[in-house]
Amino acid sequence: MSKLNRRHVLVHGLAAAALMGSGAAFAQDDYPSKPVRLISPWPVGGSADVTTRLVGDRLAALLGQPFVVDARGGAAGTIGFGVVARSSPDGYTLLLGTNSTYGIAPHLLPPTPYKISDFAPVALVAANPQIICIHPSVPAKDLPSFIAHVRAHPGRYSYGSGGKGGTSHMASVLLATTAGLNMLDVPYRGTGPSLQALLAGEVQMVALDVAVAKPLIEAGKVRALAVSSSRRSPAMPDLPTISELGYPGFDSATVYALFAPAGTPANIVAKLNRAINEMLRQPDLRERFIALGLDGMGGTPEEMARYINAESDKWRDVIARTGIKIE
Incomplete structure (x- = not known):
């Protein structure tokens, strides 16, 4: 099995694990029982930070605990991703990241402080x-x-x-x-x-x-x-x-996705996924998203895993063909 195929199997496996046991997710209603840290890997005040705070507020309202945004900007978002990769997989440290970091940066920057296998996919949130x-x-x-x-x-x-x-x-x-x-x-x-x-x-x-x-x-x-x-x-x-x-299949956008550390219990991932999809059905949030230029997405952890794979493959190929380098 090739390295690329092994990576695909691994990420798909994470998504499948997140879906397994989803019935237990809503029977066990004790999560979250304390505030949740939501990492924003971008500087305070930018559009990504604004989006993260909006999502955090909505999740707090749905799940009954504060989602405290912790801005960890720097190094094209890789610092924040590294923080979450090293965090305890208990559902109390999450990250709202974009494809510039999970799809592009690994192919452009020196070795990043994380691997995609360090994360459990939760849900795609919005495209900008x-x-x-x-x-x-x-x-x-x-x-x-x-x-x-x-x-x-x-x-x-x-x-x-x-x-x-x-x-x-x-x-x-x-x-x-x-x-x-x-x-x-x-x-x-x-x-x-x-x-x-x-x-x-x-x-x-x-x-x-x-x-x-x-x-x-x-x-x-x-x-x-x-x-x-x-x-x-x-x-x-x-x-x-x-x-x-005239260019079928062309797709390039900033896509926000919610991640948890790998090993986060399946019932927690399922509950967070359900909350994201419920949030995206709120008419007033849709209006707020449109004002920000966002298009809500949603879906399952498995769909998010497929998207991550496709983004990584696409940008790896573009970078290889064009020879783009960050000096």
Whole structure:
């Protein structure tokens, strides 16, 4: 059995273990009996931190104990993941992570302080897709005409991002690779500088989070070409996906997922999974998510495990083909 297949079996096994014994999960109603620490592997105040605190508040309301957010930002999110990997598997330390750390970072950074087998998947929570935005000076009104124009002028145009390895950067890399675009990759130190570069016309394309892009699009400061995720954004339902516009299967978004340490009892994982899915059915949370540019997901631990495998495989292949490195 190959190393990759062994990893797939291991992660699927974790998901199956999380589902086994789910009947006992709701018969034993003593979890949680004390506050739960919810690790956010990102700096305080950013969109990921805001999302983590929103999810923590909803879980607290459903499960009757505080979910205390503990921000452990740094090293592209790997510090927070490492904290949870080393925590006791008792359900009282959890993590809301994104695929930039569980799907991309292991293939870009030096050895990370965790392996995917160090975690029990609980549930996918929400996707934050990117909007492919261009400067209004570019003579293209939609994605097909933009691709045709860039192909006709190889090397003339550039795309910016908030830094190598982030989901905005990787969405642009994936589009350029998939569509065969010869564009200059210009990473900045953060989303703010990359946005300012786009507005100034210093770069011609940036993949922006929905909440950032929408007011700029409405003000005519940037032009929207497509949504990067596999389905349309509820916040911008009239904007087509890249997949719809000739690139089937294209999918790139920041995806929040809830993790517990490996070995967490199956009944606890099942109860947390049920709470996440119940939370996502709340109409007011859906409205709040849309305002943040998020699209609720949910599902089973096994579905989350499959997603993690697919993300890891996809970005490993993209990174290998493009030779992206973080220096």
